[in-house]
Amino acid sequence: MTSGDVSLETVTAAKAGDRKALEDVLAGLQxxxxxxxxxxxxxxxxxxxxTQEILIQILTKLSTFRGESALxxxxxxxxxxxxxxxxxxxDRDLGLTFEMFATDLETGLVADPPAAPDQALLLNELRISCTMAMLLCLTLELRLAYVLGDVFEMDHxxxxxxxELTPAAYRKRLSRARAEVIAFTSQHCGLVSNQAKCSCPRRLPAALKxxxxxxxxxxxxxxxxxxxxxxxxxIASVVDDLKTFKLQQAVPGQMCPEDIRGRLTRMLSHPL
Structure with missing residues (x-):
């Protein structure tokens, strides 16, 4: 049996203080x-x-895990x-709104932009960075619901x-978040709508500047x-609201940085 990607046997050993098991728990979650x-x-x-603070909390609270859900x-x-x-x-939240984001996207657009030597790489970086940043326009609560539901595709x-919501409350929150993201992308993202002013090639010079x-x-x-x-x-191959879903799904998964992995591994040398 497993709990997430970590076996229950490993979790049990980690709860007993086995260092190798603790490292395996971290590796499965980080x-x-x-x-x-x-x-x-x-x-x-x-x-x-x-991430570092959360993983430390996970390690220190591991003894409270009862196996009633996946790890x-x-x-x-x-x-x-x-x-x-x-x-x-x-406190660090920028207070970004979709209106502010749209104004920024449409500032400095170039009608006939020159191609950079690494144009393909830059366009992909811009596409992914913009797709991620637009979610900052959602409230934190809506953002979490959207990421879990439409980015990670978790079941409700x-x-x-x-x-820690009722299923009905979660569905309502996800529906609202989804509607806001779809409304924005269908009007302002050139990858989703041919009518949008902004497109990655036209936006790239301003982003570089x-x-x-x-x-x-x-x-x-x-x-x-x-x-x-x-x-x-x-994105062009799907229809209507699925374009926004495909846009968000086309962002690659992020790997935990090696320096965080190293610090946490070294921390295990000392008692929790």
Whole structure:
């Protein structure tokens, strides 16, 4: 039997203080937690800091895990509580709105942009960075519901349990988040709508000038299995509201940074 991607035997050994088992628990959860933090917080520094704090909480609270759900579900509950309750994360929230985001996207568009040497890589980085950033326009509560439901594609029972909501309340929250994201992308994202003013090629010069995208640096798209052209084709192949779903699904999963893995592994050398 397994609990998430970690066997119940491993969890039992970890609860008893077995260091190798504790390392295996971390290995089974760290990418999941970092992916959640990145999709919700977007900023890599905030996501990394939150991930480390969440994983430490998971280790220190592991003795309370009773196996009534998958280990990953229990871990996501801890992660969600931390993200919702950490005042420093709330204080760093930009207060971004879809109206503000749309105005920014449509500022500095170039009708006939010159091609950069690494054009394909830059367009993919811009596509992914913009797709992630637009979720910051949702409230934190709506963002979490959207990420669990439409990005991670969790079933409603698991997602509502993680968010500690009734299934009906979760469905209502997800529906509202989904409607807001669809309304924005269908009007302002050139990958979703041919009528949108913004498109990645037209937006790229302004993104490079502002420093939001840098030639030779592709932090969000590194290792992506889908490039800009393929993503554009995939999104175009589906209809209506599925275009927004496909846009968000075309963002690659995020791996927990090695420095966080290393710090947590070293921490296990000392008693919790």
């Amino acid at each position: 990418d999941r937690i970092y992916s959640l933090a990145m999709r919700v917080l977007v900023n890599p520094d905030d996501a990394g800091e939150a 990953s579900t229990w871990a996501y509950q801890i992660a969600v509580r931390h993200i919702l309750n950490a005042r420093k994360l709330r 029972a698991e997602a509502s349990r993680i968010l 502002s420093g939001r995208i840098r030639s030779g640096s592709y932090p969000n798209s590194a290792g992506a299995s889908v490039d800009y052209a393929a993503a554009k084709q995939q």
